[in-house]
Amino acid sequence: MNYKVIEQADVDFLRSVCGVDRVFMGEAINEDFSHDELAGIHRFPDVLVEVISTDEVQKIMKYAHDHCIPVTPRGQGTGLVGAAVPIHGGILMNLSRMNRILELDEENLTLTVEPGVLLMEISKFVEERDFFYPPDPGEKSATIAGNINTNAGGMRAVKYGVTRDYVRALEVVLPSGEVMELGGKVVKNSSGYALKDLIIGSEGTLGIVTKAVLRLLPLPKKAMSLLVPFPDLETAIDTVPKIIKSKSIPTAIEYMIRDVILASETFLGKAFPDNSADAYLLLTFDGNTQAEIEAAYEKVAHICLEAGALDVLISNTQERQESIWKARGAFLEAIKASTTEMDECDVVVPRNKIAEFVKFAETLQKRFDIRIKSFGHAGDGNLHIYVLRDELPEAVWRDKLGQVFECMYAKSRELGGKVSGEHGIGYAKLPYLQEAMGAAGMSLLRGIKQAFDPKWILNPGKVVA
Amino acid sequence: MNYKVIEQADVDFLRSVCGVDRVFMGEAINEDFSHDELAGIHRFPDVLVEVISTDEVQKIMKYAHDHCIPVTPRGQGTGLVGAAVPIHGGILMNLSRMNRILELDEENLTLTVEPGVLLMEISKFVEERDFFYPPDPGEKSATIAGNINTNAGGMRAVKYGVTRDYVRALEVVLPSGEVMELGGKVVKNSSGYALKDLIIGSEGTLGIVTKAVLRLLPLPKKAMSLLVPFPDLETAIDTVPKIIKSKSIPTAIEYMIRDVILASETFLGKAFPDNSADAYLLLTFDGNTQAEIEAAYEKVAHICLEAGALDVLISNTQERQESIWKARGAFLEAIKASTTEMDECDVVVPRNKIAEFVKFAETLQKRFDIRIKSFGHAGDGNLHIYVLRDELPEAVWRDKLGQVFECMYAKSRELGGKVSGEHGIGYAKLPYLQEAMGAAGMSLLRGIKQAFDPKWILNPGKVVA
Numbered sequence: 001m002n003y004k005v006i007e008q009a010d011v012d013f014l015r016s017v018c019g020v021d022r023v024f025m026g027e028a029i030n031e032d033f034s035h036d037e038l039a040g041i042h043r044f045p046d047v048l049v050e051v052i053s054t055d056e057v058q059k060i061m062k063y064a065h066d067h068c069i070p071v072t073p074r075g076q077g078t079g080l081v082g083a084a085v086p087i088h089g090g091i092l093m094n095l096s097r098m099n100r101i102l103e104l105d106e107e108n109l110t111l112t113v114e115p116g117v118l119l120m121e122i123s124k125f126v127e128e129r130d131f132f133y134p135p136d137p138g139e140k141s142a143t144i145a146g147n148i149n150t151n152a153g154g155m156r157a158v159k160y161g162v163t164r165d166y167v168r169a170l171e172v173v174l175p176s177g178e179v180m181e182l183g184g185k186v187v188k189n190s191s192g193y194a195l196k197d198l199i200i201g202s203e204g205t206l207g208i209v210t211k212a213v214l215r216l217l218p219l220p221k222k223a224m225s226l227l228v229p230f231p232d233l234e235t236a237i238d239t240v241p242k243i244i245k246s247k248s249i250p251t252a253i254e255y256m257i258r259d260v261i262l263a264s265e266t267f268l269g270k271a272f273p274d275n276s277a278d279a280y281l282l283l284t285f286d287g288n289t290q291a292e293i294e295a296a297y298e299k300v301a302h303i304c305l306e307a308g309a310l311d312v313l314i315s316n317t318q319e320r321q322e323s324i325w326k327a328r329g330a331f332l333e334a335i336k337a338s339t340t341e342m343d344e345c346d347v348v349v350p351r352n353k354i355a356e357f358v359k360f361a362e363t364l365q366k367r368f369d370i371r372i373k374s375f376g377h378a379g380d381g382n383l384h385i386y387v388l389r390d391e392l393p394e395a396v397w398r399d400k401l402g403q404v405f406e407c408m409y410a411k412s413r414e415l416g417g418k419v420s421g422e423h424g425i426g427y428a429k430l431p432y433l434q435e436a437m438g439a440a441g442m443s444l445l446r447g448i449k450q451a452f453d454p455k456w457i458l459n460p461g462k463v464v465a
Numbered sequence: 466m467n468y469k470v471i472e473q474a475d476v477d478f479l480r481s482v483c484g485v486d487r488v489f490m491g492e493a494i495n496e497d498f499s500h501d502e503l504a505g506i507h508r509f510p511d512v513l514v515e516v517i518s519t520d521e522v523q524k525i526m527k528y529a530h531d532h533c534i535p536v537t538p539r540g541q542g543t544g545l546v547g548a549a550v551p552i553h554g555g556i557l558m559n560l561s562r563m564n565r566i567l568e569l570d571e572e573n574l575t576l577t578v579e580p581g582v583l584l585m586e587i588s589k590f591v592e593e594r595d596f597f598y599p600p601d602p603g604e605k606s607a608t609i610a611g612n613i614n615t616n617a618g619g620m621r622a623v624k625y626g627v628t629r630d631y632v633r634a635l636e637v638v639l640p641s642g643e644v645m646e647l648g649g650k651v652v653k654n655s656s657g658y659a660l661k662d663l664i665i666g667s668e669g670t671l672g673i674v675t676k677a678v679l680r681l682l683p684l685p686k687k688a689m690s691l692l693v694p695f696p697d698l699e700t701a702i703d704t705v706p707k708i709i710k711s712k713s714i715p716t717a718i719e720y721m722i723r724d725v726i727l728a729s730e731t732f733l734g735k736a737f738p739d740n741s742a743d744a745y746l747l748l749t750f751d752g753n754t755q756a757e758i759e760a761a762y763e764k765v766a767h768i769c770l771e772a773g774a775l776d777v778l779i780s781n782t783q784e785r786q787e788s789i790w791k792a793r794g795a796f797l798e799a800i801k802a803s804t805t806e807m808d809e810c811d812v813v814v815p816r817n818k819i820a821e822f823v824k825f826a827e828t829l830q831k832r833f834d835i836r837i838k839s840f841g842h843a844g845d846g847n848l849h850i851y852v853l854r855d856e857l858p859e860a861v862w863r864d865k866l867g868q869v870f871e872c873m874y875a876k877s878r879e880l881g882g883k884v885s886g887e888h889g890i891g892y893a894k895l896p897y898l899q900e901a902m903g904a905a906g907m908s909l910l911r912g913i914k915q916a917f918d919p920k921w922i923l924n925p926g927k928v929v930a
Contacts, residue, residue, distance in 0.1 A: 062479045107706040107817035130712070151654040162653050164662075165630060185815040188618040188627050188886040190666050192898050192928055193910050197629075197662035201655050208637040218712030247595070247683035289757055322517035350650035352572035380652035421653040433657050440643045445658050447916020451909055464658060 003088060004068045006046035014049050014091070017059050022050040031172040032077060033092055034085070037139075040343055041082035045072065052097050054171060054179060061208065062177025062391040064091060064457055071175075071461050072319055073204040075116060075143030079150070081426030083203040088463045089437040091367030096143060098210065101125055108185045110168055111214045115145030122214070132219040134160035134250075138329045145209040150424040151201035155284075155328075157254040158379035160217075162422070164200045171211035172199055175453035185213055198448065203424050206452040220286035222293050223251070225311040225321045228304045229277030233257055233362070237355040238281040239307040242379045243283075244351055246303055251284040253379025255358075256329055258464070260335065260375050264327045267334035272327050273320065277310055281378065282328060284321075332374050334355065339371070339388040343401055343428070347412040348382040348421030360411050361385050361439070370400050382421030394414055409435065425463045433463070468553060468922070469533045470702040471511035479514050479556070482524050487515040498557055499550070502604075505808055506547035506892055510537065510557030514536060517562050519636060519644060519675040525644025526673065529922055533689040536640075537924050538669040540581060540608030544615070545809055546891030548668040552926045561608060563675065566590055573650045575633055576679045580610030587679070597684040599625035601717075602666050602887065603794045616666035618887040620717040620749075620793075625682075625845035627887070629665045636676035637664055640918035650678055663913065668889050669919040669924045685751035687758050688716070690786045692778040693769045694742030698722055698827070701744040702820040704772040705843045708748075709816055711768055713761040717791055718844025720823075725800065729792045732799035737792050738785065742775055746843065747793060749786075796840050797849070800862060804836070804853040808866055808893070812877040813847040813886030825876050826850050833865050847886030874900065890928045898928070 004010075014023045025047050034044045051057050064071045086092045086156050099116035104126070111126060111133065120140035128134050137147060137154035146152075148170070153162040169183035182196035183189060199207050230236035236255055243253065257279050261272050274280075283300060287293045301312040315321050336342060349357050355390030356464045358374060361383075365372045371390055376383040387404050389397045409419060409432040417427065434442055445464045449456065469475075479488045490512050499509045507883035516522050529536045535555030542549050551557045557844040564581035569591070576591060576598065585605035591598050600612060611617075613635070618627040634648035647661035648654060664672050695701035701720055708718065722744050726737050739745075748765060753756045766777040780786050801807060814822050823839060826848075830837045836853040852869050854862045874884060884890065884897045900909055910929045914921065 042842070105817075106710050108815050109709060151653075151655045151659075153655075157652055161630070164659075165626070174905065174909075176905070180906060184881050184883055186813045186847075186881075186883055186886070187622055187816065188616075188813045188842075188847045188887045189883050190616045190618075190811075190887050191884040191902045192890060192902060192906070193671075193913050194629075194662045194666050195906070195909060197659045198913075201659050206658075218714060239479055243573060245571050249683060277543075287757075288760070292752075292757055294755055295753070346655075348651045348653045350573050351652070352570075375654075387820065416651075418648050418651055418654050420658040422653070422655050424655045425657060433494075437657060440639065440641075441645060441657070441660070444639075444660060444916055448658050448913060451912020451916060453876075 002068070003070050003090060003132040006069065006090065010069065011047055013063055014047060014060065016122045017048055017056050022047040033074070034086050036079040036082055038080045038343060041085045041087065043085055043087050045086040046089045048092045048094060050094045050097055054173065055171045057093070057208055057210050058177050058179055060091065060093065061173050061175060065176050065455060067394060068455055068457060070460050071459050073144040073208045076118070076141055078139045078142040078146060079426060080346070080423045081428040083424055083426035083459070083462050085427065087427055093208070095145060105185065106130065109216045110185050111216055113144055113212055113214065115209050115212065116143045118143060119147060121313065126216055127219055127304065130219050131216040133166060133214060133216055135163045135166055138332060140329065144212055148200055148209055149203050150422060153377070153380065153382060153422040155254060155299065155377060156189060157377065158253055159249050159251045164197065166215045167196065167200055167212060168215050169213035170196055170209055171201055172211055174209035175455065175458040183213070195260045201424070203426060203463050205449060205463050206458070221288045223284060223286040223289055223321070224293060224297065224314065224316040225324060226283045226297055226301060227273060227315060227324060228281045228283065229274060229310045230279045230281065230308060231277065231310060233279040234355065234359060235308040236281050237358055237378055239281065239304055239309070240354060241352040242303050242307055243300055246299060248299045250296070250379060251286045254282040254375070255378040256280050256282065256328070256331070256375045260331055260373055261327070263338050264330045264334040267337050268327060268330050269358060270323070273315070273324060274313060282324060312344060327379050335373050335386050339390050341397070342386045345385045345408045346382070346420045346423040347406060347408065347417050348380070349412055349415045349417035351379070353415040353417065354378055354381050354383065357415060357417070361408060364404050364407055368400050368404050370404065372404070405432070427462055430465060467533070467827050467834060468535050468555060471555065475532065475534065476512055479512060479525065482521050483514055483516065489513040496859060498815035501529070501542045501544040501547060501549050503545045503808060506550045506552065508550055508552050510551040511554045513557045515559045515562055516922065519638065522558070522638045522673055522675050523642050525558065526638050527642060530641050533920055533922060535925050538673045540611040541583070541606055543604045543607040544613060544876060544891060545888045546893040548889055548891030548924070548927050549868065550892065552892055556860070558673070559615065560610060569594065574681045575650050576681055578609055578677055578679065580674050580677065581608045583608060584612060589615055591681055595684050596681040597612050598631060598679060598681055600628045600631055605794065607710055609677055613665055613674055613677060614668050615887060615889040618842070618845065618847060620719060620842060622716055622842065624714050624716045629662065631680045632661065632665055632677060633680050634678035634759060635661055635674055636663055638675055639672050640920065640923040648678070665839065666889070668928050670914060670928050671923070685754045687755055688749060688751040688786070689758055689762065689779065689781040690789060691748045691762055691766060692738060692780060692789060693746045693748065694739060694775045695744045695746065695773060696742065696775060698744040699824060700773040701746050701844060702823055704746065704769055704774070705819060706817040707768050707772055708765055711764055713764045715761070715765060715844060716751045719747040719841070720843040721745050721747065721793070721796070721840045725796055725838055728803050729749060729795045729799040732802050733792060733795050735788070738780070738789060739778060747789060758799055800838050800851050807851045809888070810850040810870060810873045811847070811885045811888040812873065812882050813845070814877055814880045814882035816846045818880040818882065819843055819846050819848065822848060822876060822880060822882070826873060828914040829869050829872055833869050835865050835869065837869070870897070892927055895930060
């Protein structure tokens with residue numbers, strides 16, 4: 001596409017909409033806005049605008065459409081695949097100040113929020129009122145619109161599903177500037193194609209989410225966690241399909257290895273309840289009665305011990321559970337702090353193929369002589385595998401990373417897996433999506449993009465190119 | 466579109482694919498294939514083919530694409546909006562003989578089925594093996610692909626959600642004849658736009674579902690129902706938001722009026738457990754322990770009595786529950802048998818607006834001097850409202866029906882509702898979808914249709930025109 005280069009007139013227009021205080025150029029743009037959390041892709045926008053209303057988003061989008069200027073929406077920038085990096089320059093639209101919780105509707109069990117509300121604010125708000133928003137990604141300072149745009153899953157997907165399952169309605173500004181309401185405060189809907197579902201997971205390439213109506217559940221009254229040490233990772237992960245098959249479905253099943261736990265202890269400056277074993281499963285159970293939870297965890301504890309677990313550590317105080325899950329939430333940061341640069345593979349495979357995938361990924365460490373660390377959602381087949389640069393020179397790093405990734409994505413396809421479980425495609429994973437989808441699939445994606453964004457101005461270069 | 470008229474050469478091609486025994490023309494086509502369950506729209510196909518494999522579907526679709534022949538996929542024809550009626554003639558593709566259950570995968574909790582498997586076959590198969598497929602529409606003889614294509618909801622949506630929430634993967638033949646696998650045996654997925662979700666609810670206009678991987682849950686160990694008589698419908702329905710607000714979420718909350726119960730008694734030749742009251746709520750609770758269920762239903766029973774219920778009839782034997790739910794399942798047939806012709810409105814509104822909508826629909830009965838009967842899913846806001854022709858002359862019937870529908874769909878929009886909760890748009894509800902979506906929305910739908918089906922040959926005239 002031939003995009004218009006930003007000129008003074010465009011900046012003047014943006015200032016007429018947002019005022020001078022919320023339009024930034026040149027050195028006034030903080031370096032943070034040139035990359036996301038993994039920082040593998042860099043580009044400054046020509047102009048950064050902070051929006052505070054749908055009306056502003058709508059006006060800017062219409063202007064950009066009329067003038068063919070690329071617009072990249074951004075929340076907290078916690079993404080890992082470059083989706084919020086303005087790789088074609090143009091306007092970077094920061095929505096993180098649209099961060100009000102607008103309504104709790106107890107009769108329809110919904111919460112209406114602006115796009116920039118943080119995940120941790122939502123859980124705090126609803127849990128204080130005895131409600132529950134199940135999606136629980138590790139990154140609690142992500143915005144809800146970021147979660148919606150990647151269809152984030154998190155720890156509790158084993159039992160509760162993913163973000164998609166908890167979005168009742170969206171207000172979306174289309175690339176043309178038109179505002180649409182998709183879905184509603186309704187439980188069922190068969191009224192035309194699933195536009196709301198199409199926006200979910202579209203990484204800001206089809207429309208800008210300016211409001212969301214989330215589905216809430218009643219807060220489960222009881223929860224407890226099991227930390228289960230195993231002699232090695234293989235034994236730990238081989239246990240997962242046995243747990244699923246037992247039909248006592250935990251809320252979450254995470255796996256972790258000692259290395260990563262040690263890194264998190266260093267990072268947080270706090271001891272983990274146990275670090276003596278090579279590998280662990282961390283499980284949570286929730287429910288409304290103690291009896292219900294106990295029945296489930298006793299069965300699962302038994303399965304773990306049968307399968308070779310060294311012990312089963314029960315954690316039933318709020319405090320102890322929080323300390324464990326806080327450590328789990330810090331794994332990404334801890335690994336990041338242990339190296340110079342890293343990239344990640346977020347494949348999802350069928351649950352009974354996790355062991356095979358993790359073992360395969362382990363072999364790549366030796367084969368390519370590079371550090372690879374993983375942790376992840378063993379219960380839902382979604383792995384987070386980090387390839388660490390350490391002291392490798394740029395060219396060697398790029399080369400090795402490319403080869404390791406090729407191997408991992410090919411293995412995932414072989415096992416019936418998908419490129420991304422929850423972090424999305426963005427810019428960084430585009431080649432792997434193309435390999436997975438094939439020509440016919442990519443042609444459908446392009447056709448959909450074309451229907452929403454005929455000038456290809458909204459977050460161009462992401463998901464489809 | 467200018468579609469090719471079917472000639473002998475086309476029939477010869479179809480016979481070369483399916484053999485002579487599965488290709489039908491002229492009087493060999495049973496009258497059933499010219500309409501669906503409500504029979505408001507009639508058209509015979511030029512040729513009817515019975516397919517038994519993806520390979521056959523693929524070959525026929527490619528031929529139809531090359532020759533620009535319309536193809537309408539059909540299952541059991543239990544739809545209510547004309548989606549399976551070949552309104553442009555051409556090929557009617559009957560998929561109901563692709564009806565094998567292919568695999569139960571206990572480690573991934575999935576069931577893989579062909580499109581023509583009936584809903585009742587799925588529930589029987591999985592429940593015998595201690596698994597649970599939650600979607601539970603009243604029409605148990607619908608095919609699973611029919612359910613997927615309308616995103617059917619059914620009774621248990623209050624607690625468990627709709628068909629969309631239980632489809633992990635689809636094999637789909639595109640209008641070009643290309644076969645695609647969408648989704649996978651994976652719990653999470655953020656790999657490009659949500660094509661699987663787009664096919665779900667697309668009423669056979671974007672692709673032909675030839676295989677589905679369904680998500681199963683462990684079968685809840687206990688279930689019980691409450692039949693709650695109320696002095697009038699208003700009191701019954703006003704109770705629903707109070708139940709939802711109590712956070713003791715039942716599996717199902719249905720409402721019914723005495724008239725409809727009497728019609729079902731006549732239709733089934735079997736007495737309903739109680740028919741003394743004007744209106745009823747029927748609730749189910751399920752769970753894994755008696756204690757859990759009892760706590761929930763006692764709370765809800767108390768709320769009902771506080772809200773004016775005449776009594777609370779507990780039904781905890783399998784036999785009694787089945788008799789009540791069988792009667793509930795026969796409501797549509799019973800109403801249909803009580804008149805000459807009927808049409809239905811399947812709007813869904815926010816749960817706290819149901820009472821207002823039902824009261825409004827009641828007033829239309831007098832205002833237009835026409836019989837209107839309703840029942841439906843009070844717990845999820847999805848109403849099934851039937852307008853009965855009785856002895857009205859054709860012109861009067863069409864006129865009154867049109868006016869009643871206009872009023873109902875306008876009211877639904879006013880209340881934040883949607884055109885269809887679960888029966889879809891098909892051909893019959895197209896004008897109401899257009900009103901609801903507006904020009905920008907319909908343009909997106911057309912763009913999506915264009916991306917999948919550039920020649921507009923697959924089920925043309927449905928959902929988008």
